[in-house]
Amino acid sequence: xxxxxxxxxxxxxxxxxxxxxxxxxxxxxxxxxxxxxxxxxxxxxxxxxxxxxxxxxxxxxxxxxxxxxxxxxxxxxxxxxxxxxxxxxxxxxxxxxxxxxxxxxxxxxxxxxxxxxxxxxxxxxxxxxxxxxxxxxxxxxxxxxxxxxxxxxxxxxxxxxxxxxxxxxxxxxxxxxxxxxxxxxxxxxxxxxxxxxxxxxxxxxxxxxxxxxxxxxxxxxxxxxxxxxxxxxxxxxxxxxxxxxxxxxxxxxxxxxxxxxxxxxxxxxxxxxxxxxxxxxxxxxxxxxxxxxxxxxxxxxxxxxxxxxxxxxxxxxxxxxxxxxxxxxxxxxxxxxxxxxxxxxxxxxxxxxxxxxxxxxxxxxxxxxxxxxxxxxxxxxxxxxxxxxxxxxxxxxxxxxxxxxxxxxxx
Amino acid sequence: xxxxxxxxxxxxxxxxxxxxxxxxxxxxxxxxxxxxxxxxxxxxxxxxxxxxxxxxxxxxxxxxxxxxxxxxxxxxxxxxxxxxxxxxxxxxxxxxxxxxxxxxxxxxxxxxxxxxxxxxxxxxxxxxxxxxxxxxxxxxxxxxxxxxxxxxxxxxxxxxxxxxxxxxxxxxxxxxxxxxxxxxxxxxxxxxxxxxxxxxxxxxxxxxxxxxxxxxxxxxxxxxxxxxxxxxxxxxxxxxxxxxxxxxxxxxxxxxxxxxxxxxxxxxxxxxxxxxxxxxxxxxxxxxxxxxxxxxxxxxxxxxxxxxxxxxxxxxxxxxxxxxxxxxxxxxxxxxxxxxxxxxxxxxxxxxxxxxxxxxxxxxxxxxxxxxxxxxxxxxxxxxxxxxxxxxxxxxxxxxxxxxxxxxxxxxxxxxxxxxxxxxxxxxxxxxxxxxxxxxxxxxxxxxxxxxxxxxxx
Numbered sequence: 001x002x003x004x005x006x007x008x009x010x011x012x013x014x015x016x017x018x019x020x021x022x023x024x025x026x027x028x029x030x031x032x033x034x035x036x037x038x039x040x041x042x043x044x045x046x047x048x049x050x051x052x053x054x055x056x057x058x059x060x061x062x063x064x065x066x067x068x069x070x071x072x073x074x075x076x077x078x079x080x081x082x083x084x085x086x087x088x089x090x091x092x093x094x095x096x097x098x099x100x101x102x103x104x105x106x107x108x109x110x111x112x113x114x115x116x117x118x119x120x121x122x123x124x125x126x127x128x129x130x131x132x133x134x135x136x137x138x139x140x141x142x143x144x145x146x147x148x149x150x151x152x153x154x155x156x157x158x159x160x161x162x163x164x165x166x167x168x169x170x171x172x173x174x175x176x177x178x179x180x181x182x183x184x185x186x187x188x189x190x191x192x193x194x195x196x197x198x199x200x201x202x203x204x205x206x207x208x209x210x211x212x213x214x215x216x217x218x219x220x221x222x223x224x225x226x227x228x229x230x231x232x233x234x235x236x237x238x239x240x241x242x243x244x245x246x247x248x249x250x251x252x253x254x255x256x257x258x259x260x261x262x263x264x265x266x267x268x269x270x271x272x273x274x275x276x277x278x279x280x281x282x283x284x285x286x287x288x289x290x291x292x293x294x295x296x297x298x299x300x301x302x303x304x305x306x307x308x309x310x311x312x313x314x315x316x317x318x319x320x321x322x323x324x325x326x327x328x329x330x331x332x333x334x335x336x337x338x339x340x341x342x343x344x345x346x347x348x349x350x351x352x353x354x355x356x357x358x359x360x361x362x363x364x365x366x367x368x369x370x371x372x373x374x375x376x377x378x379x380x381x382x383x384x385x386x387x388x389x390x391x392x393x394x395x396x397x398x399x400x401x402x403x404x405x406x407x408x409x410x411x
Numbered sequence: 412x413x414x415x416x417x418x419x420x421x422x423x424x425x426x427x428x429x430x431x432x433x434x435x436x437x438x439x440x441x442x443x444x445x446x447x448x449x450x451x452x453x454x455x456x457x458x459x460x461x462x463x464x465x466x467x468x469x470x471x472x473x474x475x476x477x478x479x480x481x482x483x484x485x486x487x488x489x490x491x492x493x494x495x496x497x498x499x500x501x502x503x504x505x506x507x508x509x510x511x512x513x514x515x516x517x518x519x520x521x522x523x524x525x526x527x528x529x530x531x532x533x534x535x536x537x538x539x540x541x542x543x544x545x546x547x548x549x550x551x552x553x554x555x556x557x558x559x560x561x562x563x564x565x566x567x568x569x570x571x572x573x574x575x576x577x578x579x580x581x582x583x584x585x586x587x588x589x590x591x592x593x594x595x596x597x598x599x600x601x602x603x604x605x606x607x608x609x610x611x612x613x614x615x616x617x618x619x620x621x622x623x624x625x626x627x628x629x630x631x632x633x634x635x636x637x638x639x640x641x642x643x644x645x646x647x648x649x650x651x652x653x654x655x656x657x658x659x660x661x662x663x664x665x666x667x668x669x670x671x672x673x674x675x676x677x678x679x680x681x682x683x684x685x686x687x688x689x690x691x692x693x694x695x696x697x698x699x700x701x702x703x704x705x706x707x708x709x710x711x712x713x714x715x716x717x718x719x720x721x722x723x724x725x726x727x728x729x730x731x732x733x734x735x736x737x738x739x740x741x742x743x744x745x746x747x748x749x750x751x752x753x754x755x756x757x758x759x760x761x762x763x764x765x766x767x768x769x770x771x772x773x774x775x776x777x778x779x780x781x782x783x784x785x786x787x788x789x790x791x792x793x794x795x796x797x798x799x800x801x802x803x804x805x806x807x808x809x810x811x812x813x814x815x816x817x818x819x820x821x822x823x824x825x826x827x828x829x830x831x832x833x834x835x836x837x838x839x840x841x842x843x844x845x846x847x848x849x850x851x852x853x854x855x856x857x858x859x860x861x862x863x864x865x866x867x868x869x
Contacts, residue, residue, distance in 0.1 A: 088605070110603050112492040112508065119501035232712070241696060302492070302505035311502045369603065372833070380809040386695070387719035389810060398812065405813035409601050411618055411626045411838070 033070040036309045041078040041095035045330055052329040055317075062316045069309055080104075080151075080296045087113045087301065096304040097314050101151055102136045102294040105144055106369045115300040115307070116142045121315055128320065133335050136295040136364055145297030146318030149258075149332050152293035152362050153188065154353040156264045157253035158246070159273040167253075167273070170280040170289065177252035180235040180242035183225075184386055186378035187292060188255060192221050194290040194363060196282060200374065204366040211374060214403040219396040222381070224282050226392060229385050236386055243267065258333045261350040274353035277361040293362035295335065370407075377405035428533045431540035436547075442539040446532065449539025453546040457555035462535045469528050477521045484518030487511040487596070487609055511598065511608045519589050523580070594840035600833060608837075615841045626838065629814045629825075634849075636725070637821045640800075641793040644732045645786060651733055652740025653778065657770075659741075660748045671745070675738045682735055686802040689731055693717035718804045721818035728819055732799050747781050748774070783861040787854050794850055795823045822846045 038059075046055040055075060063071045076095055078086055084104030087094040088111035100108070108114035117125060122143050126134060129147055137145045157167055161177040173179050182188045190198075190213075197217045202209035228234050235241065235251055243260060245251025246267040255277075256264070265272050277289040298317045304310040316322060323334035333351050334340060345351055365371075381402045384390035390398045431439050435449070442449040447462025488509025497504045545552050553561070562570040594615055598608040621627045659670045677685065692698040700714040709715065717727045751774065759769050779786075800806065806820035806828065815833065816825040822842055830839035858864055 110600070111605050112505075115505065116494070116503045118496060118503055119498075121501055238696070239691075239694070302494075302503070303507070307497075307502045307504055308500045369600070372600070376809070376815075377812045380812050383719065383808060384810070384812075387716060387808060389720075389808075401812040408625065408813055410629075410813065410815040410833070411601065411624060411835070 033068065036069045036071045036306045037074065038071055038097060038304075038306065038309060038313060039074040039076060039095040040313070041076045041083055041098035043079040043099070044077045046326075047075055047077065052325075054326055054329045058317060058322050058325065059313070061321075062313055065316070066309075066312065071309065084108050087111075087299075091301055091303045094301055094303075096301050096306070096310040097317065098299055098301070099148075099296060100145070100299050101296050102145070102147075103292075103365050103367045103371065105137065105139060105367045106371075108299070109139060109144065110369060112302065114144050115302040115304070115311070116144060117146070117300075117311065117314075118143075121311055124315060125318070128336050128338065130335070130337055132358070132364070133295050136293075136367075137297050139367075145299045146314050147295040147297045147335050148318045148323055148326065149296045150293065150335050150354060150358045151257070151296050152291050152354060152357050153255055153257040154291070154350075154357040155253060155255050155275050155277060156246070156260070156268075157273045157275065158268055159271045161252040162273070167275050168278055169286065170278045173253060173278065174231055174233045178233045178235060178245070178250060179253045180237040180245055180251045181255045182238065182242070183229060183236040184238060184379060184382035186375045186382065189225075189378050189382045190374075191277065191289040191291050192225060192280065192287075193218055195280070195287040196221050200363075201366045201368050201370070204364050205368065207368040207370050210370075211403060211406040213406060214400055218403065219399045220282060222385075222390065222395040222399045223392060224280070226385055226390065226395060258331060258350050258354055261331050272349065274349040276353055276356040288361055291357055291362040292365035293358050294365040294367075373409060374406045377402045380405075426537050426541040426544070428536050431536040435536075435540045436543050439536065439539045439543050442535055443532075446535045447539075450535070450542050453539075453542035454552045455538075455542050455555065455558075458538065458558065462531070462538075465528075465531055469524070472524075473521075476517075477524070480514070480517040480521040483509075483514045484522075485610075488514045488607055491607065508606065510606060511596075515592055515596075516589055519592060520585060523585055523588070527580075590840050591844060592840075593836055594844055596837055598837045599835045601835065605834065611837075615837050619838070619841055619845070625813050625815075629811075629816050630842070633816050633820055633822055633825050636819070637794055640725070640729065640796075640819075640821060641790050643729050644736070644793040644796065644799075645790045647729060647733050648736040648740045648789070649782075649786065652737045653744050655737065655741050656744040656748055657774070660745060671741070674741055677735065678738045682798060683802055685735060686731070686799065690718075690803050693727065695719065718819075719808050721808055721810060724804050724808055724819045728799060728803050731803060732796075735799070743782070743785065744778065747778055750781075751777050780862050783863050784858065787857055787861075791850050791854055794821070794846070796821065797823050797827065800824045801827065 040055065040059060042055045045051050047053060056073075059071075059073045059075075063069070063073075074095075078095070078098060080099045080101040081104070083095075083098045083100045084107040087098060087100075088107045091111065091113035094113070105114065125143065125146055133147045133150060134143065137143055137147060155167065157173075158177070162173055166172050166176055170179065190200075193213055194200075198211075198213045198221070199209075200211050201207055229236065235245060237254060242251055242254035242256070243263055246254060246264060254260075254264075261274075264274075277291055279286040279288050281287070298314040300307075300310045300314050320334075320336045320339050323332070323336050323339055326332040327334050327339075327345065331350070333354050334345065339345055340351075340355065381390065381398065384398060432443070435442075438452045439449040442462075445463070446466040447459035449459070450456075450462060451459030488511050490509045492508035493506045494503045495506070542552050544550075595610055595612060596608045597604045597611045597614070599605075618624055618626050619630050622631065655674060658664065659667050659674075664670070694700070695714040695716075699717070700709070703709045703715065704711055704713070716723045718724045755773050756769060759773060764772065800819055800821050801824050804817070804819045806817035806824050808819075809817040815828060820828070823846065826839050826842045826846075829835045829842070
């Protein structure tokens with residue numbers, strides 16, 4: 001009799017766990033571990049053996065912290081810049097947790113492919129990040145990601161060529177050494193226009209206000225840029241030529257981001273300097289070069305079958321511990337407010353330069369949908385100046401054309 | 412349509428669908444509703460049951476899903492994604508909204524399935540009528556086994572053609588119709604219509620043909636360059652390939668195999684590799700410019716504008732295309748050259764024709780005769796030559812800042828930019844359709860007028 005009862009009980013338990021397995025999240029109280037499958041996408045460097053397999057290790061730590069789940073991780077490669085396109089195109093086939101650059105946020109929200117963070121998770125994220133960083137991930141009052149680094153560009157320079165005083169002004173630098181800037185890259189070029197009062201979507205969030213890169217204030221920048229490109233001490237940085245120039249000494253300052261910190265260190269050694277953006281002299285007046293700044297964040301797929309686990313993992317991947325190992329392994333500059341106060345981190349030149357840029361010489365890169373139209377025209381302006389098709393004679397007209405194109409869908 | 416098919420078949424059959432409806436007995440007429448009934452009554456039980464099973468399967472599918480799919484096709488869905496705040500777990504939970512793309516796809520598939528069903532329905536009527544006639548006249552009615560056997564003999568074509576036809580329907584025709592449908596919707600990033608979109612009729616075509624819009628002016632300039640490119644890319648390859656082939660094929664040329672090997676060698680490197688290397692070499696600070704500077708042929712900081720000046724860029728892509736394309740033409744034409752009967756040349760020589768006359772009177776007509784279809788295919792291929800343009804110049808340079816296409820963009824690379832980079836899927840579909848129409852009309856006209864079609868019927 002006892003045996004039969006035990007057998008019945010066993011069958012019952014099996015049936016319950018079996019059913020619960022189908023039900024997904026409701027099985028926590030059944031005692032058995034819930035099987036969870038999480039697909040995680042990150043840039044390849046986060047997973048490579050050479051840089052310490054940050055992602056795998058952090059995910060395994062996460063699994064240990066959550067014994068209630070039996071997690072199977074599936075890793076995939078998608079860098080922050082392009083993950084959004086993949087996720088937006090087919091959210092159901094995309095990762096549960098992925099990393100994205102905040103300027104691609106609307107690509108995903110337009111495709112209903114990005115989950116919001118709320119409640120205790122949002123509070124946790126808000127207490128560990130500065131309002132400026134959070135602002136880069138908030139749309140219509142909702143938070144869409146866990147920030148893990150700020151994302152902007154600043155200046156690396158050779159201390160043996162430029163003094164602390166020189167690096168305050170680009171034109172002073174050009175007299176003393178050779179400077180290189182990714183002139184045909186529309187992430188860098190607008191810094192001159194924004195510095196002279198050109199605006200994008202009002203304060204960056206008002207789509208209806210459009211882009212204002214027109215009129216005298218923009219045309220005189222175009223003229224400045226034509227002269228800059230023609231300056232023998234200025235080199236256009238493309239396909240890594242700036243970094244190569246730093247190595248062989250033909251270039252003394254470049255504009256880039258934290259991802260190049262190691263390479264610059266190798267090239268310049270102790271002479272490596274990093275600083276926020278300089279000013280430039282336009283018609284005798286000092287104007288501040290102003291970069292686009294944003295953040296990189298961890299996002300969650302709304303189609304995820306294990307929402308709780310996915311959100312927990314996202315928050316963990318953006319936690320202080322994870323950011324610290326990320327910084328140690330890959331020089332990814334943390335944005336967690338507590339970490340930034342640690343002396344060893346704050347003293348690192350790229351960290352201070354990036355934070356200085358973020359706080360002082362940048363604007364939050366707009367991520368309204370129409371921002372999508374702003375990249376190609378500026379890139380073409382850069383190329384036009386390089387190729388000589390934009391000249392002092394037609395600069396005003398070309399600038400208006402660029403402004404028109406930035407405000408148009410091209411239809 | 413029926414008449415036309417009969418003409419082509421060369422024989423007519425009394426067992427048509429119309430005859431079945433008009434002259435068939437009650438059991439044949441009943442087959443209209445209860446498929447396979449006629450066959451079932453007239454000694455073809457298994458065939459009748461199979462028809463019935465097909466009908467049942469179709470009806471079940473339509474009742475379960477099909478009607479739903481069809482009814483959604485009109486509106487293409489309207490329910491947006493919903494989110495619910497799960498207080499217990501502190502997360503947002505999302506329920507899936509309508510996805511217009513999937514609704515469109517399923518709808519188109521259901522329509523195709525229904526057309527297929529109508530075709531089967533006609534088949535069942537014909538088959539029932541035939542069985543009825545044969546049975547009533549006391550003739551032999553095929554058993555199922557005999558039907559199966561006939562598939563290996565007189566009906567072999569049905570057996571062999573069915574799998575490829577099915578594959579073409581599923582993998583070519585269905586996606587094609589699906590894509591064509593997109594051209595009549597507002598499926599585009601503009602106005603946030605990526606998840607839910609609607610039918611807009613001919614709006615997109617209007618925008619494209621409106622020469623005042625940016626899109627319209629871009630379209631005509633891209634189309635013009637596409638045709639110029641296709642012409643030069645095709646004939647430059649053809650002419651240079653022909654010259655090489657003839658030089659190598661001359662009687663007095665020694666070591667023909669070696670020369671052919673040399674020229675074909677560039678095929679050995681995958682095309683995209685050579686193209687990307689070319690691209691890097693021709694950049695303003697690339698190897699070629701650096702070399703020219705070091706030689707002192709151009710100024711120390713000057714560079715030749717290979718991809719930065721519109722005319723230079725256009726010539727550059729055509730020239731590089733010669734380099735990667737000539738080996739293929741060379742091989743193709745060598746075969747044709749060797750086929751020209753030697754007697755023709757000898758007779759011409761006896762008559763006193765010189766080399767030029769022999770070329771224009773014998774070689775060229777013969778080659779054109781054989782290779783016109785090849786030329787048409789190459790021309791079409793060049794209109795759609797994505798690789799060369801996208802890997803070499805990416806469509807650059809863009810001189811008109813407002814336009815979405817560069818000066819070397821072909822329709823197909825522009826289409827790629829519009830769909831993949833900009834996510835204007837509807838406009839992309841319109842351009843795809845127009846490219847198809849232009850190509851199809853051009854190819855058919857040239858082909859029909861070619862000598863090889865008129866005389867040989869290749």
